[in-house]
Amino acid sequence: MAATLRMTGRHARRLHAHLFPGDGKEAVAIALCGRRRGAYERLLVHKLVLIPHGDCDLRTPLTVAWSTDLIVPALEEAERRGWSVVKFHSHPGGYNMFSDQDDLSDGLLFPAIHGWVEHEVAHASVVMLPDGAMFGRTVDAQGVFSPLEAIVVAGERIEIWRHSEVTGEGVIAPLPDFAKRHAQAFGVRTTRRLSHLSVAVVGCSGTGSIVIEQLYRLGVGRLVIVDPDVVKDINLNRILNTTSADAAAARAKVEVLHDTIVRTGLGTDVLPIAKSLFDPEAIAAVADCDLVFGCVDSAEARFLINRITAFYVMPYFDVGVALDADQAGRITQVCGYLHYVQPDQSSMVSRGAISMEEVRAEGEKRRNPEHYANLRQAGYIQNVDEDRPAVISVNTVFSGLIVNEFLARLHDFRDDPGDAYATIGFSLSQMMFYPEAESGMPCRVFSPHVGRGDTRLLLDMPEFSLGQRS
Template sequence: MQYQLRVSGNLYKELQQHLFPGDGKEAVAVALCGRYERDGISILLVHELMLIPHKECYRAEDVVCWKTETILPFLEKASKKDMAILKIHSHPGGFPAFSDVDDESDKDLFSSVFGWCESDSVHGSAVMLPEGRIFGRVITPKLESFPFDKVSVAGDEIKVWEHNTSSYSPDDFAVRTAQAFGEGTYSKLRRLKVGVVGCSGTGSPTIEQLKRLGIGELVLIDPDEVEHKNLNRILNTTREDANLRRLKTEVLSSHIRETGLGTKVVAYPFNLYDSPEALQELITCDIIFGCVDSVDGRHLISQLTNFYLIPYFDQGVKLDADGKGGIDKVSGTVHFIQPGSSSLLSRGQYTRQILFDECLRRQDPVEYSKRLKAGYVHNADVDRPAVISINMQISSMAINEFLNRLHSFKNEPARNYAQVSMDYSDGSICNVAEDDLPVDDYQVMWAGRGDLSTFLRMIELSAVKV
């Protein structure tokens, strides 16, 4: 069994401020966590925090004591909604392991937790160190403990800590990556599992860059076949691929394996809405890149990454034709979406009406056509021009934003680059900070909620079993 813990950037900041108030004494908090459990993977997803007030605790440099009756509201919620309880406290002295006092405290607390919760699913205990690193363990109904194999934070900076932190020495092909971003970053890249949804315009150069950077595993999702009309923008495809109508995921997966740089690859030649297996695979990814044009596709990725606390890089390219064989405007944007903050919807990238129209077109094409003729829906069926140089430019921007959040190299904080836009028509590149973007209250409400009987609270995805 593999165990993971995930935290959103916003709640991570709250925890860090509470657990390290500056007096050198331990502090404690409790989290209500959503769950993901499937195929030997169990993930606790921090959904809501209860910061135990310092004045209600006995606090010293190496111990914190508090009244567990404080968390009764969380225990009731956990029991009713089959959620998990996570205790997290600080070690201001930097001790990188659970102490004997911690062991006894966890036994006392979690014997009560399992008394409240009828489920046999695990709960968790964690420690934060002064530099911000978190390690921890799950607790079973028998009060056995097993370490979290991975703890991650989906925030302004993407943080991933693993229980077994074996380092990777750069091969010859990776020396330049290690020189630019450090061997530590290269080791992180080698251990990451990254999903790419959409393998065409911006998708194929994104896949190529991730492969050349040494990503450990790639998950590729795209339902389409290679066609002659898109040979101008899909890397590593040939005219023969188009003649044979080979699947894009098949062609790119084969190329990744043939290149021989050590990246594992899993491919799903399906639309996300039609493949519960692809959705489940994405949940286990550390980062997701969205390279799709459809509004309903972008919305689905946004919901999944929010419910399961996954950093999401969305790429969009816009080339407006002038109707005379030329182009009026060339632009593109990279959005970094972190759970429980602003979303593509709150940023105005689409409206609920447009989302409804595109869902209708996918679910009921006949009814959509009727409404389109009657003027009740917008025309989403637009074949936009595509140019590989622009696609590659935006893809490179997305990859560099990703690298900057793993290993900061920009002069400004990563938070200032929540949205990066390039307009070739007037030669400008501009960025927008997360603090200047409207928060999506729905995303805040459901961040880290994890598995529900109705997947992502979307009725049409009821076939996805959790």
């Protein structure tokens, strides 16, 4: 099975600082990883174990030797929890392939790791180069090597190191004609990255349909679109590509958008999920993607997306629009917020974008509407928004901004560092941007779960009784 590796920006920075201490010699570290078993085997870095430089038996510019006794506690933890083990080491000279010495070392180490960790899980070896680029391979119990197709870093920037690009091995497909103007703006490498990405969009209404339209026309390789609702007459003012015939037939929103993308013929694969995100099938489909766009107006759904992206080490882009009007129809405020959420940094909860009170109230409304109505009437539940006004021109502005935020994380075209724009508020009423920087403080709700991947109880949430293999 093809395999990839994901880690956070914090993991990548720690690895680089340890593997390149400035003395020009190789160094080594290991990671304990959760997994996502879907179309690909995705290894997800949960914990790093840095092998002290002074504890290595030998360190030179071309080799590093160390005793496996140094990682026995980590191997015991991997066996206990069913985790994968990934070895990292550096090539200070920038050699972009595995050396003969690497082959010999991995051929001896990994059969021993497979013997220690008796679960049927993949283990891997990764090389980091001085510029931060990485390439790797899985190693089975017989010492057979298979390339990691890609290594993804979900950090301030989204780095995607494809094996064929870093090593020069394999065939790189030419760009399709429709994508060549994108390449003029963002370069061939970024445009090719888009073609390999699998992107989930949760919510396919006013902002979601416009986000989807942009993504497939940018050449994103695969889209997973999630929304349980059908097209209604009331939606036709803001959902792209929907018709009155779709509303009359009560067609699923995701079905309409799927058919539009296929009919356009730009080559994007589409998986429509006409279910709530709270269905385990929908969660599994989102977890199979590389990143997520949240286009929902529910605090509970935002909480769940944030949890999924922590467990599965995924970047999360969230867009929300507020158009307030009084009883007389006068607009009092037109504004919106964009969020870029890294798996192990601040979250929608710690930023105050959603509250646990809202999450609990909306959960009660979804699971037990009658009880929710009684609690709301009695005053136990407050400040849960009902339907708001929606206008396509406003949605288009903010949908464009969140897709451009995505492009800025993939291809850094801004003057300032990306972490200066963790949250961006924009008031159309005042024509002002209000950026807020990334705090750098891991969220206590989500950060402990980074890289855990599939667990016996899906996302460790009792509501999801369809467990996953650990």
